[in-house]
Structure formats: C-alpha cells, structure tokens
Amino acid sequence: MxxxxxxxxxxxxxxxxxxxxxxxxxxxxxxxxxxxxxxxxxxxxxxxxxxxxxxxxxxxxxxxxxxxxxxxxxxxxxxxxxxxxxxxAWPHVLAGLFRRNGLALGLISLASLGLIVALVLGWQDASVVFSSHTGPGAFYEVIPYRLMVVPALVLSGLIVLALGIGLARFWRAIGGRWRELADLPALARGGWDALRLTYLGGGGHGCNYPDAGFSQRRRWLHHLTFYGFGLDLLATSTAAVYHHVFAWQAPYPYTSLPVVLGTVGGLGLLVGPAGLLWLKWRSDPRPAAESVWGMDVGFLVLLFLTSLSGLVLLAARETAAMGSLLVIHLGFVAGLFVTFPYGKFVHAVYRYAALVRYAQERNRNSTS
Ligand code: SF4
Ligand code: SF4
Structure with a gap:
C-alpha cells in the first residue's frame, strides 16, 4: 500500500x-x-x-x-x-523500476537495442545487415522471420500476464469481486468514458493544462497517441494475416492496408507524444507530483522514438540503410514493450478498471 x-x-x-x-x-x-x-x-x-x-x-x-x-x-x-x-506490479521484485522510471526506461531501451544488435550480428554476417535488400521477404534476409516473431510472442505473453496480474491485484484492492468483471453494461460504460476521455473534457471547456486556461489540446493529443497506437497494432495484426493466411511477405506496397494503417498510426504516435511533451514542458508545476515527471516524460519519448524509427524505416526501406534502421526500430519496440507493465502504460489498465468500478457504483446508486 x-x-x-x-x-x-x-x-x-x-x-x-x-x-x-x-x-x-x-x-x-x-x-x-x-x-x-x-x-x-x-x-x-x-x-x-x-x-x-x-x-x-x-x-x-x-x-x-x-x-x-x-x-x-x-x-x-x-x-x-x-x-x-x-x-x-508483477513480479513484485520489478516494482522498483517505478522509482526512477525515466532512467529505467532509458536503460532498458538501450539494453534491448544492444541485445538485438548482438543477436543480429551473431546470426548474420555484417555485410548482410549493411547492404540493400528489396522485394518480398527483404526484412527477413536481415533478421529471419522466426528470430523476429518467436521472441516477440514470448514477450507479449509475459506482458499480458504481468498486466493481467496487476489488474487483478488492483481490482481486489479497490473492493471489486471477480464476477463484477463480467458486468457488460459497466464494461461498456467504462470503455466509452475511456475512449472519449470524458473526464479530460472539463464538462465541455477542456482541462486546465498546461496552465489555468481551459483547453482541449491535451485531450486531442492524447487521442492522437492512443488511436495512433491502436492503428499501429491493427497494422501489425493485418500484416500477420497477410503473412500467415495469404503467404504474402513484407515489405508490402505503400498503398497496402498494413502500410497505410501503420503510417497513419505512426503519424498520430509522432504528433501526439511530441505535443504532450511540449505541453508538459510548459505546464504549471504546482499541481504536479515531482515523482511522476520522469515516468511521464520517459514513456512519451519512447513512444515518439519508436514511431519515428518506424517511419524512417518505411521511407528508407529500399536503401542500404534498411538493415540498420530495422534493428534500431525493433530495439525501440522491444524497449517499449518490455517496459509496458513497469511504466506509464499501466495507467490505461488501472484507469479503465476504475471507470468500470465507477459505472457500477453509479448504477447501484441510481437503482437503490
Ligand atoms: S480530481 Fe483529478 S480529474 Fe477530478 S478535477 Fe481534480 S484533477 Fe481533474
Ligand atoms: S476543497 Fe477545493 S478541491 Fe475540494 S471540492 Fe472544494 S473547491 Fe474543490
């Protein structure tokens, strides 16, 4: 506690x-x-x-x-x-990562990048990484598909487990019962409030951020970040369907669904975090808790770099820089995903659960 x-x-x-x-x-x-x-x-x-x-x-x-x-x-x-x-946090031994979270995020991202560089150079001849590859399967000539996908799947499983245990602990701690997690109207109401960011709307005027004036900027920038992230996840899922169902290998044409979704999402994930960082930089420090600064900034910077490296990779995928850019992008993606359960990302999970709880309380109160 x-x-x-x-x-x-x-x-x-x-x-x-x-x-x-x-x-x-x-x-x-x-x-x-x-x-x-x-x-x-x-x-x-x-x-x-x-x-x-x-x-x-x-x-x-x-x-x-x-x-x-x-x-x-x-x-x-x-x-x-x-x-x-x-x-x-689960496992609890990693809870200390929240203490100097910005530093932890930076070091973990660098370590992820270093590990991927070591793995790729241990697997491949350096000349393969630094030469140009084009056409279907070009990415996998640099990093074999299985080397890319198997660690990502294992990591995703661990992240879902860690976030799920964190959510279960939070739900119990706020007095929730297991069967209440199947309360569909409350899940839908909480989802609606989360997707709209109802409580950053200030009842219509917007929130008081970065200063005492009312503004919707933070809400819109958060939407760009959230929906940009969602579109990027959708792009990755679509690419998986292309690969496994239709046996079409990446890189896909610029007008294909995975690339269009990924590009639009990537732009959202570039503008959103950059704008939020700018607002945070200008924000009034008096209502802020100093201890959360590093966590917020570290997460936004990591989101921005992940998106930027993905878009640069897209633009330069037909050049000899593709191999290096792919390694850098995957390094940032790995750093971002590894730190999901130990950084700002968890606010999405706990706040949604709190909104569901609030919907249940409101419903109980209105019917009693
Ligand atoms: S409690 Fe939080 S969400 Fe509510 S008005 Fe205050 S700062 Fe805003
Ligand atoms: S004490 Fe201040 S923050 Fe609390 S309800 Fe009154 S005006 Fe709002």
Missing part, C-alpha cells in the same frame, strides 16, 4: 472536499467521493486512479495553497497513483 504519509494526506483532502463539494461537476472523482463518508486505503487508491489529472479542481479551489488548508488534489492523487503502480 502507499506510504502512510500519502494516505493520510489523501484522506485529509477527501474529507475537506467531501464537506465542500464545489468541484462535484468536474469529473468522476468527486461524485465517487460523495458516495463515501470515510476514506480508507482502498478508497483513496480507487479515487487516485479515477482522477485524469485535468487540474480543474486545483485552479477552482479556494483552499489551494497558499491557503492554510493547502488543498492540492491533483498533486496528491498523482503521487498516490504512482505508489499504487508499484504495489500492483
């Missing part, structure tokens, strides 16, 4: 907010808070993961610093979220 100091501070704030209730229309956190009269560890962890860090309640609050009450809800809930990520 998060540190006693952080839990006490969250409980103090929730008690003040529950009496004040000025912010109840801002997001899901305040209505969920109002269903409670006291706040134990499980409530505060749930509310922390329900918070989208829109910062609306900080700028609206008459008790925010320098007031003696020092109410700073986004800062405390951000720090609490990070602590909860550590607590639910």
């Amino acid at each position: 998060p540190s006693a100091e952080l839990l006490n501070e969250a409980q103090r704030l929730m008690t003040i907010c529950n009496a004040c209730r000025y912010c109840e229309g801002f997001c899901a956190v305040f209505p969920a808070m109002e269903l409670r009269t006291k706040f134990d560890a499980e409530d505060t962890v749930y509310l922390a993961n329900l918070c989208h860090n829109c910062r609306g309640c900080y700028y609206a609050c008459q008790y925010a610093p320098p007031h003696e009450f020092g109410v700073n809800v986004p800062q405390t809930l951000s720090a609490l979220r990070l602590d909860s990520y550590r607590d639910f």
Whole structure:
C-alpha cells in the first residue's frame, strides 16, 4: 500500500472536499467521493486512479495553497497513483523500476537495442545487415522471420500476464469481486468514458493544462497517441494475416492496408507524444507530483522514438540503410514493450478498471 504519509494526506483532502463539494461537476472523482463518508486505503487508491489529472479542481479551489488548508488534489492523487503502480506490479521484485522510471526506461531501451544488435550480428554476417535488400521477404534476409516473431510472442505473453496480474491485484484492492468483471453494461460504460476521455473534457471547456486556461489540446493529443497506437497494432495484426493466411511477405506496397494503417498510426504516435511533451514542458508545476515527471516524460519519448524509427524505416526501406534502421526500430519496440507493465502504460489498465468500478457504483446508486 502507499506510504502512510500519502494516505493520510489523501484522506485529509477527501474529507475537506467531501464537506465542500464545489468541484462535484468536474469529473468522476468527486461524485465517487460523495458516495463515501470515510476514506480508507482502498478508497483513496480507487479515487487516485479515477482522477485524469485535468487540474480543474486545483485552479477552482479556494483552499489551494497558499491557503492554510493547502488543498492540492491533483498533486496528491498523482503521487498516490504512482505508489499504487508499484504495489500492483508483477513480479513484485520489478516494482522498483517505478522509482526512477525515466532512467529505467532509458536503460532498458538501450539494453534491448544492444541485445538485438548482438543477436543480429551473431546470426548474420555484417555485410548482410549493411547492404540493400528489396522485394518480398527483404526484412527477413536481415533478421529471419522466426528470430523476429518467436521472441516477440514470448514477450507479449509475459506482458499480458504481468498486466493481467496487476489488474487483478488492483481490482481486489479497490473492493471489486471477480464476477463484477463480467458486468457488460459497466464494461461498456467504462470503455466509452475511456475512449472519449470524458473526464479530460472539463464538462465541455477542456482541462486546465498546461496552465489555468481551459483547453482541449491535451485531450486531442492524447487521442492522437492512443488511436495512433491502436492503428499501429491493427497494422501489425493485418500484416500477420497477410503473412500467415495469404503467404504474402513484407515489405508490402505503400498503398497496402498494413502500410497505410501503420503510417497513419505512426503519424498520430509522432504528433501526439511530441505535443504532450511540449505541453508538459510548459505546464504549471504546482499541481504536479515531482515523482511522476520522469515516468511521464520517459514513456512519451519512447513512444515518439519508436514511431519515428518506424517511419524512417518505411521511407528508407529500399536503401542500404534498411538493415540498420530495422534493428534500431525493433530495439525501440522491444524497449517499449518490455517496459509496458513497469511504466506509464499501466495507467490505461488501472484507469479503465476504475471507470468500470465507477459505472457500477453509479448504477447501484441510481437503482437503490
Ligand atoms: S478541491 Fe477545493 S473547491 Fe474543490 S471540492 Fe475540494 S476543497 Fe472544494
Ligand atoms: S484533477 Fe481533474 S480529474 Fe483529478 S480530481 Fe481534480 S478535477 Fe477530478
């Protein structure tokens, strides 16, 4: 569980907010808070993961610093979220990666890149990597298909396992029961709120980011990132169907479905993270928790580099640089995937679960 100091501070704030209730229309956190009269560890962890860090309640609050009450809800809930990520990490021995997460992400990505370079150069003659290859199967002349796919499948299985165990721990910790995970209306409602980023909308004005002004920029940039990532996953799945069902080997034509999906997704994944980094750079540090800075920045940089290396590979795939660019791109992809359960990516899993829980609570409350 998060540190006693952080839990006490969250409980103090929730008690003040529950009496004040000025912010109840801002997001899901305040209505969920109002269903409670006291706040134990499980409530505060749930509310922390329900918070989208829109910062609306900080700028609206008459008790925010320098007031003696020092109410700073986004800062405390951000720090609490990070602590909860550590607590639910599996295997727990890797939870320490959340401590200096930006550094950990950088080192793991470099190690992944180094490992792929060593594997490829151990497998192939260097002249194969540095010469040009064109036509169907060109990528696999540099890195054999099985060497590319088998480790990726094993890694994907481990990532799904780690995220699944983390999700199960989170669900139990916030008081969820297993059968409630099959609550289809709540799953759909939570999915709708997650896909729309309802609670970054500020009820229509947008969130207060990077400063006190209202703006939809963060929401749209997050959409570009999320849907860009989704399109890239779809492109990879389509390419797998081409390979295994139709026996068509990559690289595919520029107008083919996997390349079009991958290019559009890659552009989203370039503009979204770059814009979010720019907003973060300009953002007011007062409602932020210092401890989450490295995690947020490290994840965005890694997403950006993964996308950039993929697009450069696409543009230069018919040149002698293709082999080196393929190795670099796969290095970033491996670094990104290995760190999924130990970085910012987990917020997607826990926040969705918190939104599902909120949908269930709201439903129970409206029928009681
Ligand atoms: S953040 Fe401030 S204004 Fe909003 S409910 Fe809490 S105490 Fe009231
Ligand atoms: S920062 Fe935004 S989402 Fe989080 S509690 Fe405040 S108003 Fe709600």
